[in-house]
Structures are given as C-alpha cells and as structure tokens.
Amino acid sequence: MLGKLLKYDLKAEYKTYGILYIVLILTSFLSLITSKILDNYPKNIVVEVVELIQKLFIAGIPVLSFAIFIVTLVFSINRFYKNLLKDEGYLMHTLPVSTSQLILSKFIAFFIWSIAAVAVVFLAVSIAAGGFEWINIFAQGYSKGFAGVNQQDFIKFNIYLIIFIVLTPLAFMSHVYLSFAIGQLSSKNRLGMSVLTFVVIYFVEQIVSTIITLLLPNSNVSFEYNSDIGFSKLTDYMLIGVIITLLVAAAMYIVSNVILTKKLNLE
Amino acid sequence: MSLAVCKNVRKTYGNKIALNDVSLEIEGGKIIGLLGPNGSGKTTLIKILSGLLTADSGEITISDNPIGVKTKKVVSYLPERTYINEWMKVKEMINFFADFYDDFDVQKAYDMLTRLKINPNDKLKTMSKGTREKVQLILVMSRNAELYLLDEPIGGVDPAARDYILDTILKNYNENASVIISTHLISDIENILDDIIFIKDGNITLHSTVDEIREQHGKSVDALFREVFAC
Numbered sequence: 001m002l003g004k005l006l007k008y009d010l011k012a013e014y015k016t017y018g019i020l021y022i023v024l025i026l027t028s029f030l031s032l033i034t035s036k037i038l039d040n041y042p043k044n045i046v047v048e049v050v051e052l053i054q055k056l057f058i059a060g061i062p063v064l065s066f067a068i069f070i071v072t073l074v075f076s077i078n079r080f081y082k083n084l085l086k087d088e089g090y091l092m093h094t095l096p097v098s099t100s101q102l103i104l105s106k107f108i109a110f111f112i113w114s115i116a117a118v119a120v121v122f123l124a125v126s127i128a129a130g131g132f133e134w135i136n137i138f139a140q141g142y143s144k145g146f147a148g149v150n151q152q153d154f155i156k157f158n159i160y161l162i163i164f165i166v167l168t169p170l171a172f173m174s175h176v177y178l179s180f181a182i183g184q185l186s187s188k189n190r191l192g193m194s195v196l197t198f199v200v201i202y203f204v205e206q207i208v209s210t211i212i213t214l215l216l217p218n219s220n221v222s223f224e225y226n227s228d229i230g231f232s233k234l235t236d237y238m239l240i241g242v243i244i245t246l247l248v249a250a251a252m253y254i255v256s257n258v259i260l261t262k263k264l265n266l267e
Numbered sequence: 268m269s270l271a272v273c274k275n276v277r278k279t280y281g282n283k284i285a286l287n288d289v290s291l292e293i294e295g296g297k298i299i300g301l302l303g304p305n306g307s308g309k310t311t312l313i314k315i316l317s318g319l320l321t322a323d324s325g326e327i328t329i330s331d332n333p334i335g336v337k338t339k340k341v342v343s344y345l346p347e348r349t350y351i352n353e354w355m356k357v358k359e360m361i362n363f364f365a366d367f368y369d370d371f372d373v374q375k376a377y378d379m380l381t382r383l384k385i386n387p388n389d390k391l392k393t394m395s396k397g398t399r400e401k402v403q404l405i406l407v408m409s410r411n412a413e414l415y416l417l418d419e420p421i422g423g424v425d426p427a428a429r430d431y432i433l434d435t436i437l438k439n440y441n442e443n444a445s446v447i448i449s450t451h452l453i454s455d456i457e458n459i460l461d462d463i464i465f466i467k468d469g470n471i472t473l474h475s476t477v478d479e480i481r482e483q484h485g486k487s488v489d490a491l492f493r494e495v496f497a498c
Binding site: 001004008012090091093095096097098187262263264267 | 336349352
C-alpha cells in the first residue's frame with residue numbers, strides 16, 4: 001500500500017515541479033548558447049545585447065534554483081496539510097492503510113522531490129558551465145581551504161557534512177509534521193495552533209541546543225580550521241550535532257505518528 | 268451477530284459533549300436512518316465509526332475488529348463534504364478507489380457514471396458541487412462493503428438526483444451489509460429505512476424499526492421526529 005500512496009503523492013505534484021525543472025534547464029541552455037555566441041563573435045551592438053541577455057540568464061539560474069527548493073518545501077508542507085488534515089483527509093484517513101504509511105509516503109515523496117531538485121540544479125549548473133569541469137574546480141578550491149588539516153579528520157568532516165545536509169530538510173519536515181499533529185488537536189484555529197506549535201518547538205530546540213553546546217568540553221575555544229586539534233574537535237562536535245539532529249528528528253516523527261494514529265481529530 | 272457495536276462511547280469537544288455514553292448495536296442487512304437535529308452528534312458518531320475521530324472513551328468494533336485498517340477495509344464512508352482529489356479526472360479517481368479497495372467494482376462505477384451522464388474524462392475541479400457529490404456517491408456505492416456510512420448523502424442535490432441516489436443506495440448494497448444514513452430530510456428517505464435511530468444532544472433517545480414506530484405510535488417517522496425534536 002505504501003507504494004500506491006507514494007505513486008499518488010508523486011503524481012499530485014509532478015506537473016508543477018516538471019515545469020520548473022524545464023524552465024531551469026532551458027535557462028541553462030540559453031545561458032550556454034549566449035556564452036558560445038559571445039566567445040565566437042567580435043563585439044558589436046548585437047553581441048552587446050546578447051551579452052546583456054546572457055547576464056540575465058546567468059542571474060536566472062540561482063534565482064530559479066532557489067525557487068525550486070522553496071517550492072519543493074512549500075508544496076510538500078501544503079500537500080501534507082491539505083491531503084491529510086483538510087477535506088481530502090476524509091478520504092485518506094478512511095483508506096485501508098495505517099496512519100504511519102500515510103505519513104511515511106509524504107516523507108518519502110518530499111525526500112524524492114528534494115533529491116530531484118538537487119539533481120536538476122546540478123544538471124543546470126553543468127549545462128551553463130558547458131560541462132562538469134566546474135566540479136573539479138570547486139573540489140580543488142574546497143580542499144585547498146582545508147589544506148592544513150588531518151586528512152582522516154577531513155574525510156570524516158565531509159561525511160558528517162553530507163549526512164547533515166541530507167538530514168536537515170528531513171528534520172525540518174519532522175518538525176513541521178509534529179506541529180501539524182499537535183495543532184490539529186485544537187478545536188479552534190488549527191492552522192494557527194500549528195504555526196504556534198512550530199515556533200514553540202523551534203525555541204525549545206534552540207534553548208536545548210545552546211545548553212548542550214555550553215556543556216560540551218572546551219566549548220569556549222575558538223576553532224582554527226588549519227589547526228589539527230581545532231579541526232579534530234570541530235569534527236567531533238559535528239558528529240554530536242548529527243546524532244542530536246537525527247534523534248530529535250526521529251522523536252518528532254514518531255510522536256507525530258502516535259498523535260495522528262491515536263488522536264486524529266478531523267472535526 | 269452484530270455488525271457494529273458501540274459501548275459507552277463518549278466524545279467531547281472542549282466543554283461540549285458530542286456523544287454521551289452512547290451504546291448501540293447495528294445488525295447486518297439493514298438500512299438505518301440516523302436522525303437528529305443539527306449538532307445532535309450524528310456526524311461525530313459516523314466519524315468515529317469511520318476512524319476520522321477517536322472517542323474519548325468507550326469501545327467500538329465493526330465485524331469484531333476495533334477501528335483500524337481492518338475495519339476501513341469493510342466500511343464505505345461518504346462524508347458530508349467534498350473529499351475527492353480535485354486535481355484528478357473522474358476515471359483517475361475510479362482507479363484510485365480500485366487501487367486501495369479490494370471490494371471496489373470498476374464496472375459498476377462506470378455503469379452508474381453512464382446513467383448519470385458523467386464523463387469519466389472530466390476533471391473533478393471543473394464540475395459543479397452537485398455533480399462532484401454524485402461522483403462521490405458512485406465511488407462509495409461501487410464498493411461491496413459490509414457497512415456503508417452515508418453522512419447527509421442527499422443534502423446538496425436536486426430532488427431528481429435525490430431519487431436516483433436513494434435508488435442507487437437500495438440497489439447497490441448486498442443483503443448482509445448495512446447502510447447508516449444520517450440526515451434531517453426524513454420524509455425523503457423514510458420509505459427505504461428499516462430501522463431508525465434518534466439522536467439528541469449526544470444521547471440515543473430511540474432505536475427501533477420503522478414498522479414498530481408506525482404500530483406503536485400510529486404515525487410516520489417524520490411526524491414522530493417533529494414531535495420528539497420540537498423546538
């Protein structure tokens with residue numbers, strides 16, 4: 001049943017995302033074409049106009065990329081709310097599937113669209129850059145920034161960083177789900193209650209993470225990235241950050257499941 | 268054997284009691300009118316049976332199972348609002364139901380669409396509210412469920428469609444299944460009811476057969492309702 005739910009969750013949004021992806025890829029192609037024109041023709045009035053257009057395309061790539069990430073986030077939140085907690089919820093919660101499957105399907109759909117967004121942005125940048133060479137340039141520049149640190153720590157740091165980047169939007173979505181799950185318990189202004197819950201959870205998270213940071217040994221030491229000891233400590237702290245984020249996200253996800261299973265309130 | 272059983276079911280919304288220790292047994296093979304004025308607890312009871320609300324206390328079973336995935340497999344629920352995915356076409360909605368419900372009869376759904384002159388390729392978004400309600404009823408009644416929960420199925424449609432809907436309900440439930448119809452338009456459905464349940468302020472005030480009412484009270488269900496619920 002999870003596969004069927006996921007099929008409909010992906011189907012519900014694919015047209016909107018598809019249009020955005022096409023516009024971004026098209027912008028990248030046009031940016032590449034205009035750049036080739038500029039490379040091959042001597043400067044004249046027409047080429048100057050082309051140069052102006054190319055600047056617009058180049059500016060359009062980060063703007064559209066940002067828009068894709070924002071739209072992915074907003075649409076995924078909207079889909080969860082409308083499909084599970086508004087009128088469509090009357091259908092979804094009477095399907096012969098468990099509430100945990102309903103939530104998991106939304107969560108996986110969000111993850112898939114996030115990966116798709118990253119892939120499309122990556123492709124768009126590569127098209128605009130005329131190949132994949134930019135990755136090497138970026139990787140070299142990035143490594144150079146960490147030249148003085150221990151290689152083993154550098155590898156660990158990058159692994160934690162990747163996990164952290166993947167985990168952050170998922171943790172954010174768990175936070176959103178929990179806010180909706182608590183908000184729907186209210187008999188009045190459920191959306192308002194959800195927003196309020198979101199803010200309260202955010203502040204609690206901030207306070208708790210500040211306390212944890214202060215409790216860590218040598219937390220007042222300022223790190224120097226080219227110092228082995230400082231970087232090693234930073235890597236350790238990053239691992240702690242990843243573990244805490246994972247645990248908090250998992251707890252929020254599980255509590256959302258329990259509330260929507262045991263205390264569903266579609267008034 | 269009872270198809271659905273509620274024992275001391277209680278539900279409150281803040282300070283307001285929606286259901287007050289409701290106990291009820293629904294047998295198979297009956298069309299039951301759940302009758303009461305607005306705010307009496309009809310929709311709350313139906314939502315609890317369909318799994319959209321959880322009772323504060325009490326015990327509810329359908330075909331001996333507590334409310335959950337197993338009961339949702341055998342309960343076909345029609346809410347009082349539009350719950351279908353508006354971005355879909357009618358035929359996509361039929362595929363959706365066929366995907367999730369093993370007891371969904373696709374052919375029956377298409378036959379009913381043809382009879383009501385509804386194009387399966389039409390988008391639900393472009394349809395009138397009345398047509399969308401008809402599509403919902405077709406979807407719900409195309410299942411071979413054990414218990415149909417119909418919340419105000421005739422409230423928003425014209426009288427001609429009302430007759431068709433009631434006819435559809437009568438023709439499309441099997442003899443072991445039961446249909447609970449919640450409404451306050453009693454005169455329109457009285458002729459098809461076997462049993463009635465009167466609900467007032469969250470309490471079941473009467474659970475009887477229609478024949479018993481006529482014999483004991485010498486009046487129609489509609490007349491008795493007007494007397495019991497007189498303002």
